Amino acid sequence: MELFVVNRAETEQNQNDENEEQAMLDKVLKKIERNKKIRTKQKEKEHKRKAAKLKTIESRQIKRDLKAKIVPVPENKDDDFIDKSVEGFKEDTKGGELDQPSVSKSLNVDPKQLGFTILGADNVASKSKVKRVLPNWLANPTVISMNLQNLETKVSDVKLLDKGLRKLLKANGIQYFFPVQATVIPHLLETLRTNDFLFPMDICVSAPTGSGKTLAFVLPVIQALKRHTLKKIRALVILPTQDLALQVYKTFKNYAQNTDLDVCLITGNHPFKVEQTQLLYKNKCFGYVSKVDILVCTAGRLVDHLKLTEGLDLQYLEYLVIDEADRVLDNVQNDWLYHLEKHMSQGENPPYSGRILNLLTLQKRRPPQKLLFSATLTQDPEKLQKLSLFQPKLFTTVVEGNEGNAKGADEQQTGTFVGKFTTPKELKEKYIVTTLELKPLCLYKFIEVEDISRCIVFTHSAESAHRLAILLRALFKKKRKIEDISSNLPGKNRPQLIEKFSRGEIDVLVCTDALARGIDLPNVQCVVSYSAPKYLKTYIHRAGRTARAGEEGLAVTMLTKPQIGKFTSMLRQADKTNVEELTIPEEDLEFLGEQYKDSLKELKKIVDKEEKMELDKTLSAKKGKRRKRKINNSGTSAEKDKYSLTELKKMEVDKEGAMKLESTLTAKKGKHKKRKRNNSDSSVNK
Ligand SMILES: Nc1ncnc2c1ncn2[C@@H]1O[C@H](COP(=O)(O)OP(=O)(O)OP(=O)(O)O)[C@@H](O)[C@H]1O
Numbered sequence: 034m035e036l037f038v039v040n041r042a043e044t045e046q047n048q049n050d051e052n053e054e055q056a057m058l059d060k061v062l063k064k065i066e067r068n069k070k071i072r073t074k075q076k077e078k079e080h081k082r083k084a085a086k087l088k089t090i091e092s093r094q095i096k097r098d099l100k101a102k103i104v105p106v107p108e109n110k111d112d113d114f115i116d117k118s119v120e121g122f123k124e125d126t127k128g129g130e131l132d133q134p135s136v137s138k139s140l141n142v143d144p145k146q147l148g149f150t151i152l153g154a155d156n157v158a159s160k161s162k163v164k165r166v167l168p169n170w171l172a173n174p175t176v177i178s179m180n181l182q183n184l185e186t187k188v189s190d191v192k193l194l195d196k197g198l199r200k201l202l203k204a205n206g207i208q209y210f211f212p213v214q215a216t217v218i219p220h221l222l223e224t225l226r227t228n229d230f231l232f233p234m235d236i237c238v239s240a241p242t243g244s245g246k247t248l249a250f251v252l253p254v255i256q257a258l259k260r261h262t263l264k265k266i267r268a269l270v271i272l273p274t275q276d277l278a279l280q281v282y283k284t285f286k287n288y289a290q291n292t293d294l295d296v297c298l299i300t301g302n303h304p305f306k307v308e309q310t311q312l313l314y315k316n317k318c319f320g321y322v323s324k325v326d327i328l329v330c331t332a333g334r335l336v337d338h339l340k341l342t343e344g345l346d347l348q349y350l351e352y353l354v355i356d357e358a359d360r361v362l363d364n365v366q367n368d369w370l371y372h373l374e375k376h377m378s379q380g381e382n383p384p385y386s387g388r389i390l391n392l393l394t395l396q397k398r399r400p401p402q403k404l405l406f407s408a409t410l411t412q413d414p415e416k417l418q419k420l421s422l423f424q425p426k427l428f429t430t431v432v433e434g435n436e437g438n439a440k441g442a443d444e445q446q447t448g449t450f451v452g453k454f455t456t457p458k459e460l461k462e463k464y465i466v467t468t469l470e471l472k473p474l475c476l477y478k479f480i481e482v483e484d485i486s487r488c489i490v491f492t493h494s495a496e497s498a499h500r501l502a503i504l505l506r507a508l509f510k511k512k513r514k515i516e517d518i519s520s521n522l523p524g525k526n527r528p529q530l531i532e533k534f535s536r537g538e539i540d541v542l543v544c545t546d547a548l549a550r551g552i553d554l555p556n557v558q559c560v561v562s563y564s565a566p567k568y569l570k571t572y573i574h575r576a577g578r579t580a581r582a583g584e585e586g587l588a589v590t591m592l593t594k595p596q597i598g599k600f601t602s603m604l605r606q607a608d609k610t611n612v613e614e615l616t617i618p619e620e621d622l623e624f625l626g627e628q629y630k631d632s633l634k635e636l637k638k639i640v641d642k643e644e645k646m647e648l649d650k651t652l653s654a655k656k657g658k659r660r661k662r663k664i665n666n667s668g669t670s671a672e673k674d675k676y677s678l679t680e681l682k683k684m685e686v687d688k689e690g691a692m693k694l695e696s697t698l699t700a701k702k703g704k705h706k707k708r709k710r711n712n713s714d715s716s717v718n719k
Contacts, residue, residue: 167414168414170424170425170426170427171414171427174426174427174428174429175216175426175427175428175429176429176430176431177212177213177216177240177428177429177430178212178430179212179240179241179244179430179431179455179457179458180212180458181211181212181244181457181458181459181582181583182458182583184209184210184211184212185209185215186209186210186212186214186215187208187209187210188202188203188207188208188209188210191210191215191218191219191222193218193219193222193223194218194222194252194256195255195256195259197291197292198252198255198256198288201287201288201290201291202252205287207248210245211244211245211582211583212240212244212430213238213240213244213245213246213249213428213430214245214248214249214252216428217236217238217249217250217253217428218248218249218252218253220236220426220428221236221250221253221257221404222253222256224402225253225256225257228257228399228402232399232400232423232424233399233400233402233423234402234423234424234425234426235402235403235404235405235420235422235423235424235425235426236402236403236404236405236425236426236427236428237358237405237406237410237417237422237425237426237427237428238404238405238406238407238410238427238428238429239407239408239409239410239427239428239429239430240406240408240428240429240430240455241408241430241455241456241457241577242408242456242457242573242574242576242577242578242580242581243457243553243577243580243581243582243584244408244430244457244582245582246356246406246407246408247280247281247284247356247553248284248288249406250270250354250356250404250406251281251284251285251288252288254268254270254285254327254352254354255285255288255289255292255294255327257351257352258294258326258327258351258352259289259292259293259294262293263349264295264322264323264324264325264326265323265326265346265348265349266323266325266326266327266328266345266346266347266349266350267326267327267349267350267351267352268326268327268328268350268351268352268353268354269328269330269335269347269350269352269353269354269373269401270285270327270328270329270330270352270354270356271330271331271332271335271353271354271355271356271361271369272329272330272331272332272356272357272361272551273331273332273357273360273361273364273550273551274331274547274550274551275300275301275302275331275527276527276528276531276547276548276552277356277357277550277551277552278298278300278329278330278331279298279300279302279528280551280552280553281329281356281551282296282298282329285327285329289327294326294327295324295325295326295327296325296326296327296328296329297311297312297324297325297327297328297329298329298330299311299312299328299329299330299331299334299335299338300330300331300334301331301333301334301337302525305337305341308334308338309338309342311324311325312324312325312328312338312342312345313325313342313344313345315344320344321343321344321345321346323346332361332364332369333364333369335369335372335373336368336369336372339372339373339375339376340372345376347373347376347377348377348379350377350401351399351401351402352401352402352404353401353402353403353404354403354404354406355403355404355405355406355420356406356407356551357406357407357550357551358405358406358407358410358411359407359409359410359411359416359570360407360550362411362416362417362419362420370419370420400423403420403422403423403425405417405420408454408455408573408574408577409454409569409570409573409574410429430455431455454569454570454573454606454607455607456573456576456577456580456607456609457577457580457581457583457586459580459583459584459585459586460576460577460579460580460585460586460587460588461580461585461586461587461588462576462587462588462589462590462604462609462612463587463588463589463590463612463613463614463615464589464590464591464592464597464600464612464613464614464615465479465589465590465591465592465614465615465616465617466592466593466594466597466614466616467591467592467593467617468593469593471619471622472563472591472593473501473504473505473508473629474508474622474625474629475591475617475622476490476501476505476561476563476591477505477508477509477625478617478621478622478625479561479589479615479617480509480513480541482617482621483559485541485558485559486513486540486558487537487540487556487557487558487559488540488541488542488557488558488559488560488561489541489542489544489548489554489557489559489560489561489578489579490541490542490543490544490560490561490563491544491545491546491548491549491560491561491562491563491564491566491575492543492544492545492563492564493545493546493564494519494545495519495521495545497563497564498517498518498519498543498544498545499517499519499521499543500636500640501517501543501563502515502516502517502541502543503635503636503639503640504632504633504636505541505543507631507632507635507636508628508629508632513540513541514538514539514540514541515539515540515541515542515543516530516533516534516539516541516542516543517542517543517544518530518531518542518543518544518548519544519545519547530542531548531552531554534554535554535555537556543563546571546574546575548578549571549574549575549578550574551574552578553581554578556584557578557579557581557586558579558586558587559579559586559587559588559589560575560576560578560579560586560587560588560589561588561589561590561591562575562576562588562589562590562591563591564591565590565591565592565596565599565600566590566603568603569603569604569606569607572590572603572604573607575588576588589615
């Protein structure tokens with residue numbers, strides 16, 4: 034029985050195993066079947082995908098063939114966006130129809146109907162150039178003549194101009210107005226008549242260097258302000274550099290001499306406190322009172338005063354003049370416009386929220402009239418937008434072709450005129466090709482051969498200006514008086530040097546671009562760009578230091594061979610295609626070899642000496658600082674007082690403070706002496 038039981042159990046066990054095996058087998062078979070199905074599906078998909086790909090490639094090929102022959106944009110003669118000079122744009126002279134390609138014809142595809150460029154084509158026709166669309170006021174300016182030779186407008190003919198000002202002009206030798214003055218002055222005087230009931234329209238003036246832009250704003254501003262006697266800052270004139278601000282200040286002073294108007298200059302050339310006292314004073318009854326009607330300043334110094342001068346009030350501003358406007362607007366470091374607007378919005382409700390200069394018109398308050406001037410005025414509407422110009426008007430000169438025809442005339446009629454940077458007609462331009470090693474010698478030879486006696490040389494840095502001046506001095510010996518001027522020079526010395534050059538006491542002035550803009554120096558025969566200018570604007574302003582006010586002048590640029598291409602293409606932007614090369618034969622330079630070597634040695638000697646002096650100076654300054662620290666830490670109070678007195682005197686910052694300190698010191702000394710005497714007397718008595 035037991036055995037039977039065991040056998041039965043074994044057969045049952047075997048049966049179970051077989052079943053399990055079968056189930057497993059079924060499972061595997063099912064899995065294989067499923068995988069097979071998936072694979073065939075995938076294969077089908079792959080097949081379909083390949084077929085589709087083949088189809089797209091074929092269709093693309095067809096499109097490409099088609100595209101290669103058709104013109105993408107349908108004809109529209111009035112469309113400014115189509116640059117008709119683009120290759121492929123062929124006009125049928127008979128019917129004005131587009132040149133229909135044969136393939137498109139055969140495929141029965143009309144490019145006019147297509148009207149779009151087919152993407153992905155190999156032979157893509159070059160894209161048509163997108164033309165700038167300017168605001169109407171920029172596209173349709175009032176064109177000013179560039180001719181300073183045949184002047185037509187007599188000063189006495191401009192009856193709108195005040196008699197006193199006309200007299201002063203004559204006294205200064207001005208009989209006729211230059212074209213920019215003849216156009217802008219009457220316009221501003223005319224708006225002055227309507228200012229009381231209409232908000233004044235802002236103006237932008239773009240005219241060549243030396244064409245008399247300064248008087249175009251100085252005279253109307255003086256005439257407008259002298260009508261009322263309210264002592265408030267009513268005109269703010271912003272300039273990019275100290276030297277230029279000083280020059281404009283002098284012009285204002287000159288023409289405001291017979292009026293009650295007070296002109297003030299703030300550029301940082303004087304201590305801050307001194308400038309503050311020039312601007313205003315504090316009255317016990319009325320608080321802060323302005324001493325100024327016309328404020329001439331640099332943007333940076335204006336920001337300092339807006340932030341720190343209590344009582345400075347620009348709420349009564351009638352004119353905001355920005356000379357060299359493109360340069361001033363580029364001045365982002367101090368963000369003068371933001372600070373000015375913030376200042377002008379003081380007391381506004383709601384408080385400052387940006388663009389106050391425009392908000393004023395919305396709030397029906399008279400905004401200051403903005404007058405922008407430059408020889409290279411920006412035509413970037415976005416930059417001008419920053420100033421929130423109110424119904425602006427553009428006055429500009431046009432580039433004249435060789436035949437004397439104004440090129441811009443046609444464009445002006447079509448409303449696409451954008452103007453170009455222009456230089457005076459009297460300016461001659463040349464370039465000299467040389468190597469870096471021979472450049473100074475080349476310059477020397479050029480000045481000598483051309484017999485140039487009044488010349489400005491521009492270099493890229495203060496250091497190179499200084500070294501070039503030393504080298505030229507060594508080369509010329511005493512034949513020419515040469516000086517260098519740069520921002521490294523202390524503030525007071527710069528105007529002195531400029532004055533000296535104006536008086537003719539300096540023959541060659543080597544400088545950096547700090548002097549490139551606006552500076553009006555008489556009778557400059559030639560301007561040399563010793564370092565090639567990087568930008569067209571820089572070139573135009575440098576060259577503009579000569580050929581001013583209708584005089585003749587020469588601008589020479591020194592180039593190395595690799596610089597020629599970039600220079601000529603830069604000039605092409607201003608339509609200058611005939612600037613000639615001026616050759617200085619190398620043979621002429623060869624026999625100067627010994628002289629050049631000696632001069633270089635002298636340069637090295639002087640530079641070494643200067644560097645040593647500079648080092649000594651820094652060392653003594655450090656010593657001074659250490660001494661100061663020592664005295665502050667451990668010195669007696671008498672020593673401290675004496676030290677701070679000398680420091681104050683040195684700085685000339687607070688003369689009153691220095692005097693007070695001096696008097697307390699002498700009083701202390703007196704007391705000390707008295708005490709000593711008393712002591713000795715008492716000891717004698719004893
Ligand atoms: N109507 C005029 N007749 C004679 N000379 C003039 C006249 N107007 C201005 N000038 C003189 O022309 C020179 C150049 O004038 P101004 O400095 O105003 O030129 P600008 O256009 O401002 O030049 P820049 O763009 O370089 O600043 C000055 O010496 C000035 O005295």
